[in-house]
Amino acid sequence: MPAELIRDPLGTVVSLPGHEPFSLDLSDLPNLLLAADLVEGLAGSVHPNGPLTKPSSVRSFESSLRRMVRDFTKDGFTGSAADLTRAALISYWLRSHYLVEYRTRQMLRALETGRPVLTEPVRQMVFGVNFTRPAPHRPLAAYQPAEWQRLVAACRDDIRLHWGRHQEMTALAEAGRDPAHAGWSDQNGAWLMARLGPASAEAVASHVGLTRSAFEKRYGGIRHLRSALFPSNLQAAPYLLLMGAWTGIVPDGLAGIGLGDIQWSGRQAMLLNYTKGRTAEESLVLSPRASALLHQWLQHSALLRRHAPSELRDRVWIATNSQVRICPTYAGDWVLRRWVANHGLSGENGEPLSIDRRRLRTTFIAQRGQRQWSLRATIDPNHSPQVEGDHYLEPATPAQRAVVEEIISDAQADLLRRATAPAVVDEATTAAALPDEVQRLGLGGEALAELMSGQRDVFTAACSDLLAGLHGPKGKPCPARPWVCLLCPLAVFAPRHLPNLLRLKGYFARQFRAMPREQFAVVFAPYAHRLSSQILPRFPEPAVTAAQGEVRDRDDELPLRAEELTQGGAGR
Structure with missing residues (x-):
């Protein structure tokens, strides 16, 4: 089962493809009757039965579920989903955000599909059209050339720094010995860390027969050894940013790449398979510089991969987190903000540079359009010319239609001449x-x-x-x-x-x-x-x-x- 409903205490366990199972505890909600029905609808909305394919999506639905139960309780509602009325739902949805209405509708629809409990008037309204509409969305803008150059330069400098330290520490570890017998030094400490993995200070101190406080007082910490040998989320961030900048692959596509998705297609190029959420599986022949970058990351993370659990060993992007545990690489907002602060990157307005990994693809497409000869007008910089031509190109006025027809006529005449x-x-x-x-x-x-x-x-x-x-x-x-x-x-x-x-x-x-x-x-x-x-x-x-x-x-x-x-x- 992708999601299992637990009634005592109320909650659910969710298993999504490519992600570790996790549980949600909703036993603290005030109206457990309504909460239980909505949790059942949430479980029925998880892939493959519904649209939820990511842990973040499930947690956003959980947030809307909690909000609905609490708001209805404040309004004096104490029943289950079977007791809902059209008036109560209309009043709630009209004063709610579009996403709240969408998520709660989806949970009620999944509940009704699996176990019909709603009254007929409520059922017809739940399966009807949304009352609220999403706010107009402005296309993501490409980075300014100066911002882009600073971002790429910072990524390359950071990668060069950490890769150099990793190579030095790896060579040091090969020449080291067991510090329990040969005494503690950076060389012997690197030897030990290479065999233990990203171990905690307690584990290293215990190996040499000391307590943590005594070890740190005598020898200092081991953070510099661990950081050089095993890449953290901060060290993986520039690799992910540069891969997105040089390939145009969407963030979720990069995050889901496995070792089996990489194939060499020559001496300097790789064939990379990835999944784009709105389309399906796609493939891309990487440029020589992108291939070299990915190959370097695989070398940088090779030692960490040896100590990774079996479910993470085939992932391309793995790193250590703040709890010194091996996990899928996380490049969320707080990691990127910290990385930007560490490098002092600023935007055109003088403020710290705001990094949205989706804008990397937008800038990649915009720059690709500038490198190639093209007279196309940009409708949305996030779309390729093929997507715009297939879905968005439509002459709106007779004059525009005449221009398009003239272009087509000239192109056909040119083909005949050739x-x-x-x-x-x-x-x-x-x-x-x-x-x-x-x-x-x-x-x-x-x-x-x-x-x-x-x-x-x-x-x-x-x-x-x-x-x-x-x-x-x-x-x-x-x-x-x-x-x-x-x-x-x-x-x-x-x-x-x-x-x-x-x-x-x-x-x-x-x-x-x-x-x-x-x-x-x-x-x-x-x-x-x-x-x-x-x-x-x-x-x-x-x-x-x-x-x-x-x-x-x-x-x-x-x-x-x-x-x-x-x-x-x-x-x-």
Whole structure:
């Protein structure tokens, strides 16, 4: 059973997936008849029978349950749920917060579903629509660039500090001996702590045959040893913050990761599976820096994991709490506020920086949108472009609808232009193919003569209309880079362009060797494919071979900008 009702004393024991069982004691409430019915409804609302999947959610329902019982008792109500009236519930819900009404409705619905006790008028109202509505919610704002930089820098500095201390103390422990025989020192103390785990001062003092007070008076404390060997919640906080900042994974998704959810997908990248509460299981290929950070945390917590109980050993995020016990890592408000205070972090307003881990995802998405070329208008920075397009993008006015339709029309026309076969002319095919190309391009006799004589040549091809505005302002010379002509429907390729086409082919080969494959696929692959598969094969092999002799395979043969030069072709 996910939740078991206990009537004497009144309470419940809750078992949620991935969490330790816990109990709630409600025997102190004034009206135990109503409380017992609501506790039964609370038990029926726990996953998988209801929506409650987290201990925090169950405790929030407990709080609303207590409030309802006490408020009804103040109003003179002494009966059970079967004695509730529509007037009493309406009066209570209208003066209550939205969440109080939602939670108490849910408990009454679960009670009625499992054991019908409500009168028919009350039952119809309980399963009806809420009287109150949630307050308007403003989307979480991304952190300001300066705040973000300070937060990331503080995380990296803190991680570097604690990781260095951990490595030093681990090496010290390997060279130590049992302090019960060899005497107490930091080296021998580290040796003992590595074998005992995050032990208390009493346990360490007992091992060396002293009381705690005598041990601390003679040798001092062991907190510095324990802190260096076993990460605490404060030491785990920067790891969690930086993982959220570098991956965009929601806080509950990070907290629930197990060792079995991590798979290596290369030398520097990990495939991480996690659960997002509102969707389901998701997976993400981590960047090299996020993979390195997660790998370092696994090393940092490896010694602690050896001493963890079996139910925690497979969790990625474990730490020691203030009671020196091993527990799931907790990064709640008080931990983050203390961490911020320790590092003196401040926001743009000069106040201590307020850290909301959900805003890490918001900032991650906002920065990702800035790194990639995008013209999308931000509806909510917490949504990805796909989510906004699927659920929120709807033209509201005729003018907006016209703009969207024009964008769609332009995109479709661009796809059709790219699908058009390139115009390649030579002595063998000109007579048969040129009339069709002239009609497609809409050229007159004078323009055709200029095109064939080379007067309209650009670097890669002959352009039938340099002022058409396909890649820039209409009426202005085309600003496109040389390789863009390979996909342009206005380009005409003749044998005299073969040397430059082969120079571009060599340039693509150098870029393929220098760039990551994913980046090359986005930037140059469409042009390289068109050149190799549709343009060069249309020319006779002797002409291609003859043109190859004019190519030196160097960057200075092409009109490139400084940032477009390749290391392999820089021989000048």
